[in-house]
Amino acid sequence: MSNELVNLEGLSERDKERVSGMQELLGYVGTSGYVAAQERVAERLGLSVRSIQRLLQRWRADGVSGVIRKGRSDRGKSQLSESWRAYILETWREGNKDGRRLSRAQVYVRVRAHASEQGMESYPSHMSVYRMLGPEIEKARRKERVGSIGWRGNRLKIRTKGGIEIDVDHSNQVWQADHTQVDVLVVDQSGEVLGRPWLTLLVDSYSRCVMGIHLGMEVPSASVVCLGLRHGILPKRYSGAYGLVHRWGTYGVPSYMYTDNGKDFGSSHVEQVANELGIVLCHRRYPSEGGIVERPFGSLNSELFSSLPGYTSGSVEKRPKEAESEACLSLWQLERLVVRYIVDSYNRKVDARMGDQSRIVRWEGGCSGALAVLGERELDICLMRRESRTVYRRGYLQFANLVYRGDCLGGYGGEKVVIRYNPRDITTLLVYVEEDGKDVFVARAHAQDLETEQLSLAEAKAMSRRIRKQGRLVSNQSILSEVLSRDREVSRIHQEKQQGSKPANEQESPSIAKSIVEPGSNKDKEGRLPQAMQSQTQEQDSSELTAEQLLLEYASSSSSSSSSSPSSSESSLKETNDDDEGVIPYDQIPDVEVYPIDELRGGRIGRW
Numbered sequence: 001m002s003n004e005l006v007n008l009e010g011l012s013e014r015d016k017e018r019v020s021g022m023q024e025l026l027g028y029v030g031t032s033g034y035v036a037a038q039e040r041v042a043e044r045l046g047l048s049v050r051s052i053q054r055l056l057q058r059w060r061a062d063g064v065s066g067v068i069r070k071g072r073s074d075r076g077k078s079q080l081s082e083s084w085r086a087y088i089l090e091t092w093r094e095g096n097k098d099g100r101r102l103s104r105a106q107v108y109v110r111v112r113a114h115a116s117e118q119g120m121e122s123y124p125s126h127m128s129v130y131r132m133l134g135p136e137i138e139k140a141r142r143k144e145r146v147g148s149i150g151w152r153g154n155r156l157k158i159r160t161k162g163g164i165e166i167d168v169d170h171s172n173q174v175w176q177a178d179h180t181q182v183d184v185l186v187v188d189q190s191g192e193v194l195g196r197p198w199l200t201l202l203v204d205s206y207s208r209c210v211m212g213i214h215l216g217m218e219v220p221s222a223s224v225v226c227l228g229l230r231h232g233i234l235p236k237r238y239s240g241a242y243g244l245v246h247r248w249g250t251y252g253v254p255s256y257m258y259t260d261n262g263k264d265f266g267s268s269h270v271e272q273v274a275n276e277l278g279i280v281l282c283h284r285r286y287p288s289e290g291g292i293v294e295r296p297f298g299s300l301n302s303e304l305f306s307s308l309p310g311y312t313s314g315s316v317e318k319r320p321k322e323a324e325s326e327a328c329l330s331l332w333q334l335e336r337l338v339v340r341y342i343v344d345s346y347n348r349k350v351d352a353r354m355g356d357q358s359r360i361v362r363w364e365g366g367c368s369g370a371l372a373v374l375g376e377r378e379l380d381i382c383l384m385r386r387e388s389r390t391v392y393r394r395g396y397l398q399f400a401n402l403v404y405r406g407d408c409l410g411g412y413g414g415e416k417v418v419i420r421y422n423p424r425d426i427t428t429l430l431v432y433v434e435e436d437g438k439d440v441f442v443a444r445a446h447a448q449d450l451e452t453e454q455l456s457l458a459e460a461k462a463m464s465r466r467i468r469k470q471g472r473l474v475s476n477q478s479i480l481s482e483v484l485s486r487d488r489e490v491s492r493i494h495q496e497k498q499q500g501s502k503p504a505n506e507q508e509s510p511s512i513a514k515s516i517v518e519p520g521s522n523k524d525k526e527g528r529l530p531q532a533m534q535s536q537t538q539e540q541d542s543s544e545l546t547a548e549q550l551l552l553e554y555a556s557s558s559s560s561s562s563s564s565s566p567s568s569s570e571s572s573l574k575e576t577n578d579d580d581e582g583v584i585p586y587d588q589i590p591d592v593e594v595y596p597i598d599e600l601r602g603g604r605i606g607r608w
Helices: 013-026 032-045 049-066 081-095 104-117 126-143 222-233 268-277 291-303 333-348 359-365 377-385 457-469 476-499 510-514 530-540 545-554 566-580 597-602
Strands: 151-154 155-159 164-166 174-181 192-195 198-204 212-214 255-261 280-283 384-392 397-401 402-406 416-422 425-435 438-447
Touching: 013 032, 013 049, 032 049, 032 164, 081 104, 081 280, 104 126, 104 359, 164 402, 174 222, 174 291, 198 291, 212 222, 212 333, 222 268, 268 280, 291 333, 291 416, 384 397, 397 425, 402 425, 402 476, 457 476
Parallel strands: 174 255, 255 280
Antiparallel strands: 151 155, 155 164, 174 198, 198 212, 384 416, 397 402, 402 438, 416 425, 425 438
């Protein structure tokens, strides 16, 4: 075959090289240079000497057809079954939602685990998985815009819609904020489903640390943005009920707040607050540049929300049928779980961009010098919801069908005051008076009979509607009855879970039975008031009116109620202002913080 003329036309370059190599090698057969020629041809073709010897044997037996590569009839077609194709694609797409990043290697690990669970001996190789995901990865890369938010070396650079370029090099320089609707149904104090709450997050761009949150039933708005910002700015303390292992040690005022172009972030109220706090508002150029703040949403959903009762998933079509029947978490219970996850898990984890530093460690290391701490009253005036109310005689207020009483308000009877409140807990109001165009803090007002309870605005409205349908008067006592009824039901459910098959009537402990309040009554089965109401009743003066009597009095009273001179309580007002408007020195944080006695008594530490 050494002298045979071979037509190389139509062959690939690789096959042409093989044919020419065999022709060259045949010229050295039987000579002393044959071994050297074998090594030379093998090196040129990228094969071993043994492979060259086998090629030469096939050349002698079959000619050109023995050395050229045979093409497969199904070349370019996937050999994976439809079930495996569907599983691989679904795993990849689910793992890359909401800012999460699942690599193709991680998909292959899940393929092996799935095959093991199903008892399959054969499953797709890693190269088959990689080839199949190639088009998906390329499609995702094409969607990423050139020049989007990214890193230059070890430094993050942000470009805003207004043309500002920010080199992020320290903590509290740029905070990012966004909202999402939590995929968990929550219930009110009476067990009725309220719906899915909204979660607002503020994340530090430098450390990826979650700085503040707001969880509530209100749709995203300027006031919700401001409440979340207020939580992020203030030092955070939580009572033992949260079960935290670590502190949520972040606080401070950012230099920039980087958000999307939603109306809530661009409202005049948010702009006014930002101007007063010295924060520059800036917006993303493209929606895809919100990955830093969207990452925690994905982690919360996959690691926390998906394991809770009442989980709905992100799709209405995929919503479990039992979601509403299983829903049992109140807004406060969900908030405690979210706080615990952020403080003890998310902020303590190492971010992929940080190397071996956890998010909280990087935030602490990125703080330059002492951080300014604003007083709570300054932030109250800027951030909390604001409404006007009239003070009734003896220092009473009415809001959300509830009666409130505050110290030092007796001297403002008949006058208009400004109230500010957190919609997540309306059992306490902050009362102000307008002086020279400014709001001056006067006192706190507490909902009568509910001082030790927790009640959101959404829950209060739902309870009021339910009480009206029953033909009863909406009052503090009827609301308290609803709250205690819900607490009793929650205790019963917990006992059923602990005691298993015992009848429900045997599970109720004496302490719970004593707190059962009949509808429309303040007394339990033994004719006694609940413990919280007993202590409040003992403290109240016998001359004070009950909440129901006050409601009836308000209905018939005119706006010309008698009022006392405000000067009669000047000393007590001054004393209250001195306690509430103090700024916490930096050297006392995080080890020491002073709380007003009524917040300690009401157990509301860390929620305002």
